[in-house]
Amino acid sequence: MDMKSLYLLVPMAPLAGAIIAGLFGKAIGRVGAHTITILGVAIAFIASLVIFQDVQAGHTFNGPLYTWLTSGTVSLEIGFLIDPLTTVMMLVVTFVSLCVHVYTIGYMAEDDGYQRFFSYISLFTFSMLMLVMSNNFLQLFFGWEAVGLVSYLLIGFWYTRDTAIYANLKAFLVNRVGDCGFLLGIGLVLAYFGTLDYAEVFQKAPMLVGQTVSLIEGHPWEVMTVICILLFIGAMGKSAQFPLHVWLPDSMEGPTPISALIHAATMVTAGIFMVARMSPLFELSDTALSFVMVIGAITALFMGFLGMIQNDIKRVVAYSTLSQLGYMTVALGASAYSVAIFHLMTHAFFKALLFLAAGSVIMGMHHDQDIRNMGGLRKYMPITWLTMLIGSLALIGTPGLSGFFSKDSIIEAVHASHLWGSGFAAFAVTAGVFVTAFYSFRMYFLVFHGKERFKCAHDTHDHEDDKDADAHGHHHGGHSCPHESPWVVWLPLALLAIPSIYAGWAYIQPMLYGDFFGSAIFVDPVAHPAMEELKAGFHGAGAMAMHSLTTLPLWLAVAGVGTAYFLSMVRKDLPAKIRAKAGILYTILDKKYGFDDFNDWFFAGGARFLGGRLWRWGDVAAIDGILVNGTARLVGRIAGMVRHVQSGYVYHYAFAMIIGVALMVTWFVKV
């Protein structure tokens, strides 16, 4: 098999699985549906491994599949670009997707929409692969919107729940706001470069430096800045950056497997991937990079704060995801693209792990997601406990685990950056370490340690309540006790735990400081020397871990864990007191800074109000009422008057004729 058909196989195998499971779900049954989709994703994963090896051997590929359309001299094509950046994403996507597919067998076992669910997640895998494998902006946008669609379908998977169908509409519309900017960015790329092909655009990009465009009269802006910021607005939607972050916490209404796959590991990182892919463009605009960095820093810190007070286990992880996406964005702004991708990768492993473990806990707790009702689960669910501990440790940056290497590199890169805003960003990502450690371990202690805050009967094994997926309630009695989840659930946890541990020290050297990415990522070493400085200070993964013992971030993390332990294990009465004392502050956090209320009131309400007014006053009153029906009435009235003239009496007509003739004669004589 030649490589090109292998490339094609990677997205097509999951697509085939999705189509078969979707259209013939009834015929092939549950087992058939999960077998075929898992097979498809497994094929994609193995093929990605082969391609990865091939690319490592130096065989990159950039070529079209077919021409989508042509107009004038421009032809838009669908094609693949296979380079190291692509293969990293392919591996992450297919690996996490495979884990999630297997996990779903257990998690969705009792759901009526079993086949539909498998069809959706395979379709998602297809879309995501098309997105990362694209060699042009058009296909990127295709994948971009397609993953948005599947996300929409999956958040609203339980379509009878009002909260779910509210959340999915919100997610789609907020993403569309970002896409609006993204599309305009693509439009400008075409207008200025005359092509949408990455390679050609990147090659021509330096020629555009210094060229300006006046979007507002008298305010010339650099074209590159405008393009980059517009593209980044797209990333802000998809990667849930402030202020377009509002949809991600609500997206937790979807089933947990997709929270892991879509809303933690892959889709939300599409924006990060996109900016890294566009590094040759972003490198040309310091303004855009500063913008990226500041937005990322705000997200990293302020979304972390929100995670500190959440009580829903999935929402804690969701805010943690927002915050970590902010970290990646900051890295992009500091021109440390490879670090961002590195963190994207490690984060995909440990965050998918955390979400899936949270799902396992939720199953054990009979679909109660409130961490205040948990406690002491360690002895009931040992594998879940251990893997979640690994995930949390990786997340907070324990030296030696994967998250440490990527996150510490981000912090160092930001400190080395000299762009406007880097001071604030450096503060945000450093302070964020404490926040991350605090919310992660607050959750960890409340869930797995301490007293059991639920009641259970040890010997009954009634499972009928499990079916009640709607049960958010706090009925603590009558359930069987939590027990470890079946192997299809814990196996993916174990699989994800492995890279969460070792992916950091194993890959930091080649990915960050070697020439792993080759020409896939471009950094201007003169203008943005952060990576060069990091490289000079890097003496191997082991030395980095040792060195961290003397640096601030590690001690902040320890302090965070300590505080969490103190507040949730030792002085359990304190949080309530703090809450009472810090009234306004708590309300602000509880209201999530008021974004949801404002958006509902201003944008959603405003659009409906405006639409209603335009319709009632514009269409119904002005156009129909006055112009159309008014004309009709006027015609009616004139006709009514004229009707009197048509009296039928000959002498009336004769009289009119004489007057007419007289008038005409007068007129002719005068002329």
Place this chain on the structure above:
Amino acid sequence: MPIVFGLLILATGGDDRNADGQRTLALLGAALGLAVAIPLWTGFDATTADMQFTEMAAWIPALEVNYHLGVDGISMPFILLNSFTTLIVILAGWQVIQNKVGQYMAAFLIQSGIINGVFAALDGVLFYVFFEAMLIPLYLIVGMWGGPNRVYAAIKFFLYTLLGSLLMLVAMIYLFFASGGSFEILTWHKIGLTMTAQTLLFVAFFFAFAVKVPMWPVHTWLPDAHVEAPTGGSVVLAAITLKVGAYGFLRFVLPIVPDASHELAGFMIFLSLVAVVYIGLVALVQADMKKLIAYSSIAHMGFVTLGFFIFNQWGMEGGLIQMISHGFISGAMFLCVGVMYDRVHSRQIADYGGVANTMPRFAAFFMLFAMANSGLPATSGFVGEFMVILGTIQVSFWYAALAATTLIFGAAYTLWMYKRVVFGKIANEHVAELTDINAREFLVLSLLAVLVLGMGVYPLPVTEVMHTSVENLLAHVAHSKLIP
């Protein structure tokens, strides 16, 4: 070509009460119509901008009026679209229409033939006759098989459009004299005109075509007509009739009065953007599904006129693609509403909720078309909007930015409606009793689904036939024909 239809229809139109036979005959007629139109596609020569498959016969020799037909890359796709839509509406009306079946079917077939004539006419008078005649079957369809307020809607629709076309007749008579006694449209393309004449002609044609498109603010007949029309009527109205107006701009306005077109392009762009933004907002608050889709049609047609009046290839081809795609999508959307209406007899969004529980298959189709209506990539709805936005941004960033808001508004009104109708718990006993789509409905919706997806994934074949004609038209428009 249209004659084939005419004969078949006369045969069906006569008798009254043997419904099954008439249905079959109508289906046969529509299928034959499509079959006859397909060679236009397969035999089409995309390398020339000249008219092809021409037919010419003297009609009124004294006035130089000829029965002159022919197609180019701009009109050919619409004849196919029209023939295909006819087939769809015949199928869609199969069981629903139970009284005056023969007349119903005949009206649609006659309509189809006339519309083919509109798109193929190369003689001004012939065009005018077809253009006017087109109103009659539609007027009857709305007036006879329509809803409770059908008479108001039908008359409003009729007068609105008639008013515009009378001015066109005046313009044509002027052109007859200006061209030294010819009704040939292609001859009119070549004559020089003063700026005043061009402006006046522009205004006259504008009224005729803007009402048909419809452009804001002469759009209010459309929601009313849609609401009252039977499903088939809505489908034809949205899929085909609206396209005639936009086609008129391309065939008459741009080539005959290019200088006035350039002069007034800003005005046209303004109206188009109003359609996109204003109508998008108005669509958001509609409580009636058909009205909502009607408003969404107006917004989508705003993209068409926007694309035409930015005078570049992206915009013009994007506009044409948008017209075809909108034919499929709006047709499909109206059919979806029709499917529900047939069962519940309500078009109010509030009367539904949780339809997905009882009609999962239908919900899947409806989802696809709703997404296409919101311009999701890989559906045909994306291609046209994308091309027009790409074209517009080359002219002005802010025009494009306003046009791009359709990404948000389009998704908002379509998906919000979808959410309230299809998602959620079963809202009432009517929804609980719903039965999923039957084989015939499945066939109709799948045909459309295949086209919507096919055109989204691979639009190249459609754009290819247009290239030469569009380039020719653009060259024509760029060339001033002003005489002092």
